[in-house]
Amino acid sequence: MMRLLHNCSRLLQLFLRQGYHTLKVGVFLSCLAMLFEALPVYAAADLDVNTPAVAAVKASMQSRHLQLLPHYQSGAVGLTADGFVAVKEAGLVPLSQRSALAVLVKDENTDRARLYQGMAAANGHPEWEGEIQRTFGQRWIDKAQAGWFVQRDGQWVRK
Amino acid sequence: MRTWLLVLSATGLSACVTINIYFPAAAAEKAADKVIDEIWQVPAGQSPASSQHSAPTATPVTPSAIPVTPTVNPESAP
Numbered sequence: 001m002m003r004l005l006h007n008c009s010r011l012l013q014l015f016l017r018q019g020y021h022t023l024k025v026g027v028f029l030s031c032l033a034m035l036f037e038a039l040p041v042y043a044a045a046d047l048d049v050n051t052p053a054v055a056a057v058k059a060s061m062q063s064r065h066l067q068l069l070p071h072y073q074s075g076a077v078g079l080t081a082d083g084f085v086a087v088k089e090a091g092l093v094p095l096s097q098r099s100a101l102a103v104l105v106k107d108e109n110t111d112r113a114r115l116y117q118g119m120a121a122a123n124g125h126p127e128w129e130g131e132i133q134r135t136f137g138q139r140w141i142d143k144a145q146a147g148w149f150v151q152r153d154g155q156w157v158r159k
Numbered sequence: 160m161r162t163w164l165l166v167l168s169a170t171g172l173s174a175c176v177t178i179n180i181y182f183p184a185a186a187a188e189k190a191a192d193k194v195i196d197e198i199w200q201v202p203a204g205q206s207p208a209s210s211q212h213s214a215p216t217a218t219p220v221t222p223s224a225i226p227v228t229p230t231v232n233p234e235s236a237p
Contacts, residue, residue: 047190
C-alpha cells in the first residue's frame with residue numbers, strides 16, 4: 001500500500017515537473033489510439049452474414065424448416081428464449097415419429113449454435129457469439145407466426 | 160522513466176478505448192432479421208398448403224371402414 005502511494009506521488013512529481021510535455025504527448029497518443037481503435041467499430045456497423053460457413057448453415061436450416069413447420073404449428077416444438085428450439089409437447093407427435101423429431105430438434109439446435117458462432121467469427125469478434133445468440137433469440141420469437149409456442153420468462157406462451 | 164510513463168499512459172488509454180468497442184446491437188438485429196427471413200420466408204408462404212395436404216393423408220383409417228357397407232347394397236338390390 002505504502003509502495004503504491006509512493007509510486008503515485010513519484011508519478012505526480014514527474015507529471016508536475018514535465019507536465020506540459022507529457023500531457024501533449026499523451027493527448028496525441030490517445031488521439032492516435034482512438035483513431036486506430038475506432039476504425040474497426042465503424043467497419044463493423046453492418047454485420048456480415050454471407051461467409052461460406054454461414055451460408056451453408058442457412059441452407060441447411062432452410063431445408064429443415066419445412067419439416068419443423070408442422071411441429072411449430074401443432075405446438076409440439078417451441079422457440080426458446082435463448083435462441084434455440086425445444087420439444088414442447090412430444091405427445092402431439094405419434095410415438096413412431098418421436099425419435100425423428102428429437103433428431104430434427106437436435107440438428108436444428110446444432111445448426112443454430114453454428115450460425116451464431118459463424119456470424120460472430122465472420123465479423124472478427126468471436127466474443128460476440130453470446131450477444132448474437134441473444135439478439136436472435138428475441139428476433140425468432142418476434143417473427144414467429146401466430147399459433148406457435150414461444151418461451152417468455154420461462155413460460156411457454158402461444159403467440 | 161519518462162518513456163515508461165508514456166507507454167503506460169498509452170496502453171491505459173488504448174485499453175479504455177478497447178473496452179468501448181461495443182456490440183453493434185442494431186446491426187445485429189438487422190442481420191438477424193435478414194437471416195431469419197431467409198430461413199423462414201420460403202416455407203412460410205407454403206405453410207397453409209403443406210398443413211392441409213398433410214391432414215387428409217393423416218386420416219386413412221376412416222375410408223377403409225366405408226367400402227364394407229357398399230358391397231352389401233348391390234347384393235340386396237335384386
